[in-house]
Amino acid sequence: MPIDILMPALSPTMTEGKIARWLKAVGDNVKSGDVLAEIETDKATMEVEAVDEGKLDKILVPEGTEGVKVNTPIATLAGDGEAAKPAPKAEAKLEPAAKPAPAAAPAMPKAPAAPAAAEYSGPTTMMTVREALRDAMAEEMRRDEKVFLMGEEVAQYQGAYKISQGLLQEFGDRRVVDTPITEQGFAGLAVGAAFMGLRPIVEFMTFNFSMQAIDQVINSAAKTLYMSGGQMGCPIVFRGPNGAAARVAAQHSQCYASWYAHCPGLKVVSPYTAGDAKGLLKSAIRDPNPVIFLENEVLYGQSFEVPSGGDHVVPIGKARIARQGEHVTITAFSLMVKYALEAAEMLAAEGISAEVIDLRSLRPLDTETIVASVKKTNRFVSVEEGWPYAGIGSELLAVMMEQAFDYLDAPPVRITGLDVPMPYAANLEKLTLPSAVKIADAAKAVCYRA
Amino acid sequence: MAKTKKGERSGEGKTVPVGELLKYYRDMLLIRRFEERAGQLYGMGLIGGFCHLYIGQEAVVVGMQAAITGDDAVVTSYRDHGHMLACGMDPRGVMAELTGRIGGYSKGKGGSMHMFSREKNFFGGHGIVAAQVPIGTGIAFAHKYSGHKRVSLTYFGDGAVNQGQVYESFNMAALWKLPCIYVIENNKYAMGTSVERSAAGQALAERGAAYGIPGEQVDGMDVLAVKEAGERVVAAAKAGEGPAILEVMTYRYRGHSMSDPAKYRTKEEVDKMRTERDPINLVRDLLLAQGKSEDDLKKIDKEIRDIVADAADFAQTSPEPPESELYTDILVEA
Numbered sequence: 001m002p003i004d005i006l007m008p009a010l011s012p013t014m015t016e017g018k019i020a021r022w023l024k025a026v027g028d029n030v031k032s033g034d035v036l037a038e039i040e041t042d043k044a045t046m047e048v049e050a051v052d053e054g055k056l057d058k059i060l061v062p063e064g065t066e067g068v069k070v071n072t073p074i075a076t077l078a079g080d081g082e083a084a085k086p087a088p089k090a091e092a093k094l095e096p097a098a099k100p101a102p103a104a105a106p107a108m109p110k111a112p113a114a115p116a117a118a119e120y121s122g123p124t125t126m127m128t129v130r131e132a133l134r135d136a137m138a139e140e141m142r143r144d145e146k147v148f149l150m151g152e153e154v155a156q157y158q159g160a161y162k163i164s165q166g167l168l169q170e171f172g173d174r175r176v177v178d179t180p181i182t183e184q185g186f187a188g189l190a191v192g193a194a195f196m197g198l199r200p201i202v203e204f205m206t207f208n209f210s211m212q213a214i215d216q217v218i219n220s221a222a223k224t225l226y227m228s229g230g231q232m233g234c235p236i237v238f239r240g241p242n243g244a245a246a247r248v249a250a251q252h253s254q255c256y257a258s259w260y261a262h263c264p265g266l267k268v269v270s271p272y273t274a275g276d277a278k279g280l281l282k283s284a285i286r287d288p289n290p291v292i293f294l295e296n297e298v299l300y301g302q303s304f305e306v307p308s309g310g311d312h313v314v315p316i317g318k319a320r321i322a323r324q325g326e327h328v329t330i331t332a333f334s335l336m337v338k339y340a341l342e343a344a345e346m347l348a349a350e351g352i353s354a355e356v357i358d359l360r361s362l363r364p365l366d367t368e369t370i371v372a373s374v375k376k377t378n379r380f381v382s383v384e385e386g387w388p389y390a391g392i393g394s395e396l397l398a399v400m401m402e403q404a405f406d407y408l409d410a411p412p413v414r415i416t417g418l419d420v421p422m423p424y425a426a427n428l429e430k431l432t433l434p435s436a437v438k439i440a441d442a443a444k445a446v447c448y449r450a
Numbered sequence: 451m452a453k454t455k456k457g458e459r460s461g462e463g464k465t466v467p468v469g470e471l472l473k474y475y476r477d478m479l480l481i482r483r484f485e486e487r488a489g490q491l492y493g494m495g496l497i498g499g500f501c502h503l504y505i506g507q508e509a510v511v512v513g514m515q516a517a518i519t520g521d522d523a524v525v526t527s528y529r530d531h532g533h534m535l536a537c538g539m540d541p542r543g544v545m546a547e548l549t550g551r552i553g554g555y556s557k558g559k560g561g562s563m564h565m566f567s568r569e570k571n572f573f574g575g576h577g578i579v580a581a582q583v584p585i586g587t588g589i590a591f592a593h594k595y596s597g598h599k600r601v602s603l604t605y606f607g608d609g610a611v612n613q614g615q616v617y618e619s620f621n622m623a624a625l626w627k628l629p630c631i632y633v634i635e636n637n638k639y640a641m642g643t644s645v646e647r648s649a650a651g652q653a654l655a656e657r658g659a660a661y662g663i664p665g666e667q668v669d670g671m672d673v674l675a676v677k678e679a680g681e682r683v684v685a686a687a688k689a690g691e692g693p694a695i696l697e698v699m700t701y702r703y704r705g706h707s708m709s710d711p712a713k714y715r716t717k718e719e720v721d722k723m724r725t726e727r728d729p730i731n732l733v734r735d736l737l738l739a740q741g742k743s744e745d746d747l748k749k750i751d752k753e754i755r756d757i758v759a760d761a762a763d764f765a766q767t768s769p770e771p772p773e774s775e776l777y778t779d780i781l782v783e784a
Contacts, residue, residue, distance in 0.1 A: 148595070174595065179622065180618070180621055180622065180625070182618040182621065182622070184584065184614065184615045184618060185584050185587075185615050185618025185619050185621070185622060186584075186618075186622065187584070188581060188583070188584025188585050188587070188588065188615060188619070189584045189585070189587050189588035189591055189619065189622060190588055191584070191585055191588060192525075192573070192584065192585035192586060192587060192588020192589045192590075192591065192592070192602075193588040193589070193591050193592040193595070194588075195573055195585065195588070195589065196523075196588070196589055196592035196593075196596075197592070198592050198595060198596075215578055215581060216581065216584065216585075219577070219578050219581060220576070220578075220581055220585060224564075224566070224574070225779050225780065225781070225782065226559055226560075226779045226780055227556055227559060227560040227564035227566075227574075227575075228555075228556050228560060228564070228565070228566040228574070228779075229554070229555065229556035229557035229558075229559055229560065229779060230557070230778065230779035230782075231555075231556075231566050231567070231568050232566050232568065232573070232574070233782045235782075264780050265780055265781065267781070288782035289781045289782050
């Protein structure tokens with residue numbers, strides 16, 4: 001009985017990949033542990049090893065094919081007479097650093113292009129959030145000799161999530177600095193360098209690890225300007241993926257938006273589109289203050305139109321109306337904007353016109369844009385991935401009470417991640433996170449259309 | 451190779467120019483008198499919060515300062531008044547910060563533990579134990595990045611030496627050969643806990659051995675010994691040899707802070723240090739031996755008393771910061 005070999009998932013967030021090369025040909029005998037093929041994701045090239053034994057019977061997906069979905073059969077093995085195993089599956093072996101991704105553009109999952117920012121009407125290029133972040137850093141490093149990047153795996157490995165791809169080659173190891181795994185140490189070191197007038201970009205491999213460094217971020221970076229009577233500015237960017245990726249459980253799936261937005265002396269931004277990722281990162285690097293730049297791993301591979309004419313800078317502190325509407329205002333940031341836009345589509349089908357605001361900046365918060373929208377729609381839903389207690393939504397609802405109370409036709413509602421440490425099990429994780437359906441339901445409820 | 455050696459007593463068998471001795475005498479005396487007055491103002495309720503006095507440790511900063519230039523950077527913990535005066539910061543501005551007045555270095559918004567001077571390359575004044583160690587390492591990183599032959603003097607105590615971020619810093623400083631001088635001011639007590647009760651292993655000077663950072667114990671009650679050791683490690687760091695550790699053996703006469711009665715040590719222990727090892731008396735004796743008269747020194751004492759009285763007066767007459775200062779300096783306006 002033939003055994004299917006399936007396209008393996010090589011990382012928690014991988015949904016598809018490219019068959020770069022077959023290392024076995026039809027008719028070859030395959031033993032358990034043999035390398036069958038090389039698969040390219042947007043992050044790396046990995047080898048796929050055989051788990052089952054037999055003769056390679058058919059190659060279903062030829063090499064060079066892009067966008068092969070996880071779990072698609074890619075080849076079949078003719079059984080060698082043994083009973084076929086019930087769940088035949090290829091197993092991935094991670095091969096870090098050995099092979100930098102080849103020059104060929106890796107396959108990217110296609111995301112719906114977000115509407116271009118209203119104020120920009122020039123030429124655009126389609127690019128991923130990952131490329132946009134890299135370009136922002138490269139452009140600012142070319143512009144200012146004082147800008148440098150430091151963090152774990154940012155240089156030789158080309159970035160744990162490949163955000164810094166090519167930067168070592170262009171700027172050298174003086175300005176693209178691999179650090180030991182020592183968050184508190186290198187965050188504090190970068191703060192000292194910023195006090196001296198350099199402009200460090202500190203990459204946290206994920207923001208979960210920034211908790212090791214949070215004393216330096218808040219007590220040293222955020223407060224020193226005030227404590228020095230304005231003498232000691234700290235022009236620094238702390239950036240990296242924030243929030244839940246997929247199936248990495250409680251310690252690696254936390255949203256730090258409200259943690260950092262709580263603190264005077266910091267600016268906190270969290271873009272959704274690639275254009276905003278680029279424009280806001282450039283602003284953050286130029287900003288004379290410490291900026292927390294919250295990215296999202298799930299968005300890295302998604303593509304958007306990005307302004308390509310000239311120096312694309314997005315000011316910190318301005319929200320973006322991602323979709324205009326009349327009946328209800330939905331605010332969101334980062335990946336949640338995608339869900340909010342999907343919810344708005346569902347609502348439109350039911351005759352509810354939702355206005356979706358991409359907050360982009362969490363501190364300072366563009367209350368003017370949000371309040372103006374609520375004065376028009378009279379109904380408000382806040383969406384965030386993080387916990388509800390003392391979250392961004394709590395702040396937004398307080399703003400509603402203080403600045404839009406008389407305009408509200410229904411009590412505002414928060415959609416948040418549930419008030420639990422992130423569970424590992426797929427079904428529980430799904431329940432924990434916001435979804436387009438939950439957002440649409442909340443919007444209907446505030447419109448009394450439930 | 452990392453090596454630890456005992457610094458030798460100095461001032462014996464060598465002649466130090468009188469002018470140099472006079473400078474050390476004056477600088478240490480300024481710190482001593484300034485701190486005594488700060489203690490007095492604290493007792494009068496004019497200084498609030500935490501106030502950590504440097505009395506007894508004066509030779510450490512005065513000796514180290516003699517080993518660097520004004521372009522080198524200094525960063526330390528919350529026991530920082532002595533460092534600021536040694537860096538040449540204005541006693542008026544320091545004292546007025548202690549009293550929380552607009553004339554203070556931080557306009558009254560930082561207080562005793564958080565003061566800075568860009569002009570004098572003094573980078574604080576940090577209230578979180580050991581947080582200044584990565585920061586000082588980053589200052590050294592910036593020196594190297596910018597191609598400047600300058601060092602970062604990063605001071606911390608025998609308590610901070612047990613914090614993890616100290617070793618994260620040692621690792622990076624050694625890995626990248628950063629011009630960072632780690633000055634461990636060992637005054638024997640981390641607040642109320644003696645070194646014996648908090649630090650495992652041998653000398654704190656050896657704490658960098660695993661990273662290949664050379665360490666040396668220095669007599670911190672002898673300003674000349676501190677200066678000599680300082681000059682050696684500063685020259686090596688400026689020559690590109692990377693970081694070094696000086697464990698400077700010192701003693702604070704007062705409690706950890708103003709609110710600490712220091713019951714964890716005997717009066718005899720303190721008295722013995724004061725009478726036998728006082729850093730100011732050591733220099734005073736050298737000056738007298740070199741022909742200076744009691745009257746010459748009295749003249750200096752008077753000058754110093756006048757400077758401190760003026761600073762204390764300024765610190766009491768400078769107004770409190772206006773309410774409009776509440777919301778300034780939170781962010782740099784771009």
